[in-house]
Amino acid sequence: MVLTRHGGIDALEWRTDMPVPEPGPGEVLLRITATAKNNTDRKVREGLYATQDTGVATSFRMAGETLRFPRIQGADVVGHVVAAGEGVAPTRIGERGLLDFNIYRGDDPHLNLTPDYYGHGADGGFAEYGVFPSDQVHHVPNPDLSDAELASLGMCSWQTGYHMLTSAGVSAGEHVLITGASGGVGTALIQLCRVIGAVPHAVSGPGKAKALHALGAKTVIDRTGVTDWPAEIARATGGRIIDAVMDLVGGDITPGLIAAMCRDLGARRTPPRLAIAGASAGNVTQVLWTQIYLNQVQIFGVSHGTRAEARQLIDWIRTGRLRPVLAGTMKLSELHEAERLFVDRGADFMGKLVIVPDAEWEQHGASHALKG
Numbered sequence: 001m002v003l004t005r006h007g008g009i010d011a012l013e014w015r016t017d018m019p020v021p022e023p024g025p026g027e028v029l030l031r032i033t034a035t036a037k038n039n040t041d042r043k044v045r046e047g048l049y050a051t052q053d054t055g056v057a058t059s060f061r062m063a064g065e066t067l068r069f070p071r072i073q074g075a076d077v078v079g080h081v082v083a084a085g086e087g088v089a090p091t092r093i094g095e096r097g098l099l100d101f102n103i104y105r106g107d108d109p110h111l112n113l114t115p116d117y118y119g120h121g122a123d124g125g126f127a128e129y130g131v132f133p134s135d136q137v138h139h140v141p142n143p144d145l146s147d148a149e150l151a152s153l154g155m156c157s158w159q160t161g162y163h164m165l166t167s168a169g170v171s172a173g174e175h176v177l178i179t180g181a182s183g184g185v186g187t188a189l190i191q192l193c194r195v196i197g198a199v200p201h202a203v204s205g206p207g208k209a210k211a212l213h214a215l216g217a218k219t220v221i222d223r224t225g226v227t228d229w230p231a232e233i234a235r236a237t238g239g240r241i242i243d244a245v246m247d248l249v250g251g252d253i254t255p256g257l258i259a260a261m262c263r264d265l266g267a268r269r270t271p272p273r274l275a276i277a278g279a280s281a282g283n284v285t286q287v288l289w290t291q292i293y294l295n296q297v298q299i300f301g302v303s304h305g306t307r308a309e310a311r312q313l314i315d316w317i318r319t320g321r322l323r324p325v326l327a328g329t330m331k332l333s334e335l336h337e338a339e340r341l342f343v344d345r346g347a348d349f350m351g352k353l354v355i356v357p358d359a360e361w362e363q364h365g366a367s368h369a370l371k372g
Contacts, residue, residue: 001013002018003070003071012045018127020129024086027134028092028097028133030079030081030132031079032127034355035076035124035354036076036151036157074127075118076155077101077132077151078150078154081095085134092139096147098153099155100137104307109307111306125355126335127357128357142320146368147356148365151352152324152352153317161192163309165193168300171196175198175218176193177203178200178245179247179249180280181203181217182204182350183248188322191216191323201240202219204222206222208350209222212350226256242261243268247278250280251281253281258292261274265295271296271297272295273300274299276300276301327352328353328371330353331356331365335355341353
């Protein structure tokens with residue numbers, strides 16, 4: 001499925017004449033079996049990243065002008081190595097791999113300031129085949145994980161969530177509030193907090209409390225109808241100090257979340273910290289800078305993550321410390337319908353929607369087919 005321009009879902013065109021790419025030096029060719037959807041797919045397609053001067057969502061520019069049409073989207077790619085380029089050990093052929101989706105511009109394993117990725121600056125996974133750097137296709141042989149489940153553990157959500165926690169310096173024992181908790185990054189954050197020993201508190205829509213508690217959330221706040229965030233958070237958490245907020249929503253609720261962290265500064269052990277990696281409720285938020293600097297609130301903007309964080313996540317996946325949250329699978333030829341569903345997700349939708357090439361459907365998609 002090829003993105004031909006900015007626009008509606010008709011900008012995604014079904015093509016049957018695309019050649020199978022050949023791996024270059026240091027690359028592998030994957031027979032793609034599953035690719036998880038992410039919100040950035042839609043935002044790129046619609047051009048919903050705001051310009052610097054207006055805040056109006058009119059253009060998409062990041063990492064320079066690396067987006068070229070036509071482009072195959074899809075960042076969280078799982079596939080099987082079928083060919084190896086020059087310099088890649090032929091023993092890799094046959095491996096199942098999960099892609100670290102970043103397009104890195106430097107070699108520092110702990111720094112990644114260029115927010116570009118496969119599916120944007122280079123072709124991604126909404127296809128039958130793709131070529132990717134061999135050192136970013138991580139072998140995950142775990143027989144207990146299907147390819148679709150592995151795709152739901154893809155780096156776009158998990159690396160973003162982990163980088164939010166590492167940027168804010170969240171440590172064991174700290175209490176963390178997570179907005180948009182039922183989505184891909186939110187469910188990843190809940191699990192990651194438990195892995196590092198932090199205590200997650202979830203904010204989400206109605207009907208999802210049971211599932212979020214099962215993932216590890218200590219408390220779940222239904223965001224609908226909340227008018228006083230500091231009071232509601234204090235009530236739900238039994239007066240616990242929120243050490244850090246992981247905000248995937250933005251918009252009008254963010255000032256209330258900051259106020260909640262500043263409710264009792266004398267009882268805090270660390271400065272209030274706000275990590276931001278989304279703006280699903282609005283790209284413009286009015287913030288009192290006096291509230292920020294007088295209360296020494298630390299703000300961290302986050303997109304993607306680093307090579308070192310990707311390796312840590314892969315290790316946790318291989319050792320079974322992270323578990324998939326798979327909403328279901330759909331065929332690649334149904335991507336238009338998947339895009340509609342992704343925008344109009346109901347109260348019972350939680351986790352990742354994974355797209356499977358039609359040729360792989362019976363083996364890798366049918367058993368997880370989205371219900372309803």
